[in-house]
Amino acid sequence: MLPSPRHSPSLSVPRPTEGMFGAPLNAHRAALGLDPVADTQAHVLTGEPWLACDPVLGPWPGPGDVWQPGALLVADDRPLDDSVEQFLAAGTAPVYFGLGSIRSPTADLGATMLAAARATGRRAIISAGWAGLDAGGDGPDCLTIGEVNQRALFARVAAVVHHGGAGTTTAAAVAGVPQVVLPQVYDQPYWAARVAALSVGVAATPDSLGDALRHVLGHGHADRARALAPQIRTDGANLAAQRLHELLR
CATH class of the missing domain: 3.40.50.2000 (Glycogen Phosphorylase B;)
Structure with missing residues (x-):
C-alpha cells in the first residue's frame, strides 16, 4: 500500500x-x-x-x-469541542495551523504562525500536535487545540497551513480550502508540489509563511480549492x- x-x-x-x-x-x-x-x-x-x-x-x-x-x-462524525465552536462563532473564519506528528523546524514556529495570521487580519487555530506548537497563550484571536476532526474543522476555516502529510493534504482538499504547505521529509515535498500544481496552495518555509498565507488568501486560490473539492474521491x-x-x- x-x-x-x-x-x-x-x-x-x-x-x-x-x-x-x-x-x-x-x-x-x-x-x-x-x-x-x-x-x-x-x-x-x-x-x-x-x-x-x-x-x-x-x-x-x-x-x-x-x-x-x-x-x-473513514467517516468521522465526531463533533467539534465547545471551545472550538465558540471560537469559530466569535468572528470570521480563522486559519488552521498544524504539523501533525512532525517536529517543528524552529523553536518559535507557533508564534510565527500567529503573526502570519494577524498580518492578514485573520484569527488562528493552532494544533499543538507532536511539535508542541505554542503561540504564547490563547486569546481572542488565537485558540490552541489538540486532536480534532479535521474534516469538520477544515470546512469552516479560511486556509489550512500544514506539514504536507498525505492525510492532511487530502482533508484540506475535500474541505475545499486553500493550503500552505511547510514540507520537511518523506513525501511532504511531493504533496507541496501537487498543491501548487493544482493552484490551490503554495509551499513555504517558516521565513516565507506570512507572504505565502497572504498569497493563498487571494489570487483565486479559494475559488479553485472549492472547485477541486467535488473531484476528490x-x-x-x-x-x-x-x-x-x-x-x-
Whole structure:
C-alpha cells in the first residue's frame, strides 16, 4: 500500500526499506525455513501495489501496474469541542495551523504562525500536535487545540497551513480550502508540489509563511480549492475493503 506515488520503486526515490527492514525480515524468514529476500521493498510492495491516494491529487505517473482506489478516508462524525465552536462563532473564519506528528523546524514556529495570521487580519487555530506548537497563550484571536476532526474543522476555516502529510493534504482538499504547505521529509515535498500544481496552495518555509498565507488568501486560490473539492474521491476505504474481500474469497 503506497500513500503517494512518491513511494513507488519505479520513481527515483531513496530506498530506505532495505537498510531498515532487510536484516530483520530475512532473519525471520530464515527461522521459518524460507529463502532470503534480495529486494525488500519490491517484496513488500508486490507486483501490483495499491496507491491509496486520490487520483486527482496524486495521479499515478507510471510505469508499472497499480490499483488506485483513492485515499482511505473513514467517516468521522465526531463533533467539534465547545471551545472550538465558540471560537469559530466569535468572528470570521480563522486559519488552521498544524504539523501533525512532525517536529517543528524552529523553536518559535507557533508564534510565527500567529503573526502570519494577524498580518492578514485573520484569527488562528493552532494544533499543538507532536511539535508542541505554542503561540504564547490563547486569546481572542488565537485558540490552541489538540486532536480534532479535521474534516469538520477544515470546512469552516479560511486556509489550512500544514506539514504536507498525505492525510492532511487530502482533508484540506475535500474541505475545499486553500493550503500552505511547510514540507520537511518523506513525501511532504511531493504533496507541496501537487498543491501548487493544482493552484490551490503554495509551499513555504517558516521565513516565507506570512507572504505565502497572504498569497493563498487571494489570487483565486479559494475559488479553485472549492472547485477541486467535488473531484476528490471519498470512497477509497470502501473500495479497498471490497477489493480485499474479493481477493480473499
